[in-house]
Each structure stands twice: as C-alpha cells, then as structure tokens.
Amino acid sequence: ENDVPDKDSFRFFSLGGSNEVGRSCHILQYKGKNIMLDAGIHPAHQGLASLPYYDEFDLSTIDLLLISHFHLDHAASLPYVMQRTNFRGRVFMTHPTKAIYRWLLNDFVKVTSIGDSPGRDSSNDNLYSDEDLAESFDRIETIDYHSTMEVNGIKFTAFHAGHVLGAAMFQIEIAGVRVLFTGDYSREVDRHLNSAEVPPQSSEVIIVESTFGTATHEPRQNRERKLTQRIHAVVSKGGRVLLPVFALGRAQEIMLILDEYWQNNKEELGNGQVPIFYASNLARKCMSVFQTYANMMNDDIRKKFKDSRTNPFIFKNISYLKNLDEFEDFGPSVMLASPGMLQNGLSRDFLEKWCPDEKNLVLITGYSVEGTMAKYLLLEPEAIPSVHNPETTIPRRCQVDEITFAAHVDFRENLEFIELIGASNIILVHGESNPMGRLKSALLSNFSSLKGTENEVHVFNPRNCVFVDIEFKDVKIA
Ligand SMILES: [Zn+2]
Numbered sequence: 001e002n003d004v005p006d007k008d009s010f011r012f013f014s015l016g017g018s019n020e021v022g023r024s025c026h027i028l029q030y031k032g033k034n035i036m037l038d039a040g041i042h043p044a045h046q047g048l049a050s051l052p053y054y055d056e057f058d059l060s061t062i063d064l065l066l067i068s069h070f071h072l073d074h075a076a077s078l079p080y081v082m083q084r085t086n087f088r089g090r091v092f093m094t095h096p097t098k099a100i101y102r103w104l105l106n107d108f109v110k111v112t113s114i115g116d117s118p119g120r121d122s123s124n125d126n127l128y129s130d131e132d133l134a135e136s137f138d139r140i141e142t143i144d145y146h147s148t149m150e151v152n153g154i155k156f157t158a159f160h161a162g163h164v165l166g167a168a169m170f171q172i173e174i175a176g177v178r179v180l181f182t183g184d185y186s187r188e189v190d191r192h193l194n195s196a197e198v199p200p201q202s203s204e205v206i207i208v209e210s211t212f213g214t215a216t217h218e219p220r221q222n223r224e225r226k227l228t229q230r231i232h233a234v235v236s237k238g239g240r241v242l243l244p245v246f247a248l249g250r251a252q253e254i255m256l257i258l259d260e261y262w263q264n265n266k267e268e269l270g271n272g273q274v275p276i277f278y279a280s281n282l283a284r285k286c287m288s289v290f291q292t293y294a295n296m297m298n299d300d301i302r303k304k305f306k307d308s309r310t311n312p313f314i315f316k317n318i319s320y321l322k323n324l325d326e327f328e329d330f331g332p333s334v335m336l337a338s339p340g341m342l343q344n345g346l347s348r349d350f351l352e353k354w355c356p357d358e359k360n361l362v363l364i365t366g367y368s369v370e371g372t373m374a375k376y377l378l379l380e381p382e383a384i385p386s387v388h389n390p391e392t393t394i395p396r397r398c399q400v401d402e403i404t405f406a407a408h409v410d411f412r413e414n415l416e417f418i419e420l421i422g423a424s425n426i427i428l429v430h431g432e433s434n435p436m437g438r439l440k441s442a443l444l445s446n447f448s449s450l451k452g453t454e455n456e457v458h459v460f461n462p463r464n465c466v467f468v469d470i471e472f473k474d475v476k477i478a
Helices: 078-084 095-114 130-139 220-236 250-264 283-292 299-305 345-354 373-377 411-421 433-446
Strands: 009-016 025-030 033-037 064-066 090-093 140-142 148-151 154-160 168-174 177-181 205-209 240-244 276-279 318-321 333-337 361-364 383-385 393-395 399-402 425-429 458-460 468-471
Touching (some): 009 205, 025 168, 025 177, 033 168, 064 154, 078 095, 078 130, 095 140, 130 140, 220 240, 220 250, 220 361, 250 276, 250 318, 373 383, 411 433, 425 433, 433 458
Parallel strands (some): 064 090, 090 140, 177 205, 276 318, 276 333
Antiparallel strands (some): 009 025, 009 468, 025 033, 148 154, 154 168, 168 177, 383 393
8 A cells, every 4th residue: 555645745756766777767746646757677687676666656546657768777667567567547758769669678578588598487587578568559658849748637748858869858747846857868969969958947846867976077079089099999909899889879879970980080990991880680670760750869960861971870881780690700890789788688799709808898888787797897807707608707808998978967967957957856866876975965065055045955865665755835836
C-alpha cells in the first residue's frame, strides 16, 4: 500500500536513479495525481536486478509516464512496465525518441538473450519479449517540442534538452505548481543538436541531473583536437583504436568529427589507408531516423542537409559493419562499436581481440557507469575476464584513455541553468553519491545569501525510495 502524502504536500521519490547513475525512475505526487518520470534499467546489472524498485509502489495508480530520451538507463524498462505490471497510465515521448526506441530496444532484447549463459535461469534474464516491445510501442503517444498536453488535469510541455536526438525536458504543472524535469541535458553548442533551453514560465521545483557533479569540462574544441590527435598518433604507429559507443546518439557526433578530420587529412588517412568502421546492426535503420528528423537538429546542420554532396550524415570515410565475421583485421583501423560500456556484444568482442597489444587504444568517450567493464578498464587492470568464458582472463596491455563527449552539463553549465530556472527547490538525481554530494554543497554555498529569506533555496539529494515532501502554501492557481 502506498503512503499517501498530505493534501497540500508535494512528494518526490525515486524508484531508481537517485544517488546513482542507472535505472532512472522518479515519482511525483501532488493533489492526488501520480506521475512517473523515465523507466530505465541499470547497465551494470542483468534481468530483474537491473530494474528500478517497482515493487515499492503501486504502479496502477500512475496517471502519466513521461520518457525523457531513448538511452537504456531512461527507457529500457518501459516495455516491462507496460506489459508485465499493473500499470495503466498514459505514456508520452517525443517522435524521434519513439522512432529510435523501437530499434534500440529490439536490439537490447536480442543482446540480453544472447548474453544468457547455459545453466542460468534465462527466463529471469529476459525482462520482456519482442512481442511485448511491439505491443508497448503501439500504446506510446508522442508529443511535439513546445506543445502542451493535458492528462487528468496534469499539464506538461516538452522542451529541447540537447544530449541526444529527441531528448526532452518536461515542465509539468499540477494545480498551479510547476516542476521542471531535465532528464539528461547539455548546454554546449553541439555539431548537430539544439542545446537545452530555458522554459518561458518559471518552475517551483527543478529535478536536475548531477552526472558530473562539480567537475569542469575542457572546451569542446580542445576535446575535439585531443580526440583526433590521439587517434591519429595511434593509427600512424599501426595500432587499432576501439571507441565503445552507445549505438546511437553520441556516436553520430563522434562520426561527424572523425569524418571531417579524415577528409582534411586525406593524403595520410583517406582512401581506405586507415578505415573507420561503425559496427552496429542498427546503423542503417537508425541513420534513416537521423535523416527523417533533421528538422529537429540545429540550424547549422540543417543547412548542409539540403544538398546530398554536403549532407553530413552521408559519411565519406566511414563504412558500416554488421558483425565481426565480415571484418578483415589488417593494419590500423578505427572501430566505433556498441555497447558503450563494453558489457557484452560487439564492442566487448573487439576489446578482447585487441587489448593484449600495447599498440592499440581503447578510447572511452561516454559516461561509464559503476560496475561496468568500461569503468573497470579505466583503472588499467593487468587482465580482464573473457565474457564468454569467465574463468579465462585476457592480458590487458593496450592503452586506455578517456575524452568525454557524453553531452551532460558540467558544473558551470549546470549552475548557470539552475540559476536561470530560479526554482527554490532543487532535487538532484542521476549522479553517483560523491559527485552529487559535492554538487549539493556547491549549490548550497552558491545560494547561501538567500538563507533565512523567503527565497531560500532548498537542495535535496535523496537516496532511492526516500521521500522529499515540500509544502506549497499559497500557490496562485493559474
Ligand atoms: Zn542519456
């Protein structure tokens, strides 16, 4: 049974994604309405263990479920919620999120089933089937950016969040109280995306990601230069470069950078001298989604789209690779392969093939979640376990490096955005405990001058399943 909050009290709690990165799922309760934000899985776990704590809440009471973007830690348990629980609410996401969700989760179902080792209870490992996915797909509704919808008296509007194609921030209004949920967001100018925008109306509560805590990113141009120079140096010595990437989203940004660099260094790298591969069985399907939704990208890239000679998503130096069998491993090459955290699948196969050679480089460009191989590899272990034979270890002599293109705000960008929103209640989610704790301290000290005034800023960093109750006394009903 659910503990129902006081009539005038706004309640927030997470079933996942609080004081951790992974399995995002947050619940809002106010004036008898229940809203769920995101339905992800935890990439470091498998099967039921990867789910948010759905048993802790009666999902049949949820009116509305909003999905911020297609990444697995925000969307991959949605078919489970819709098909395997008593959830009966309505589900919304943007058009591109829905289009990509379909293919991505189809792949996710396949990868997790292939990953089953004999002797393990595989029924427990498959959260849902292809049929569940297809049925859930038909019941998902879409929302356009900047349009407002209403479900059971709950109004909500989608805004650009940057981060990946289709990512949205949701501003939700219940009985005059406005809440902004950022999902994952970025504010830096990107090669292909619009950056996150500030909604025209104010919010009383902001639920904001804290992935990078108080860390500062290097300027984008420096990171691009580092990336291309590091890769160039390795391939000119005959090494192979593995870039583990999530199949879609940030991978396209990396491809735009590499394709341009190869084009500018044709004599040395072009014409197949050092081939670049994008190894994903989703490559072709998802490229067509990128083409279809060009109108949702930034002005700069939209201009180039009009002309097939300049269409930036028709890569001149990158070829698609469906599997390892069709790959001939001669000489230096650059391989973008999924999944991004090297848990299993193609990127893991390439890691195990290439990690014994010190000439090779594994370059991590995304955010690596605690407990995944990508995070472990950054500690430069002497050896790694083989995914197919866990008793066997493989020596790790390759170079390992990290240059982030994860498209999450850093501290300065996050603080600036939080100040622009001006909410007096800040709820931190989507961050490991330490960076989140540091962000909380930095925010409290930033707003310390308001302490004791009527504009005092409250910052919360709750753990999973811990309630944050906020009283709204004299809310002006719109
Ligand atoms: Zn994300």
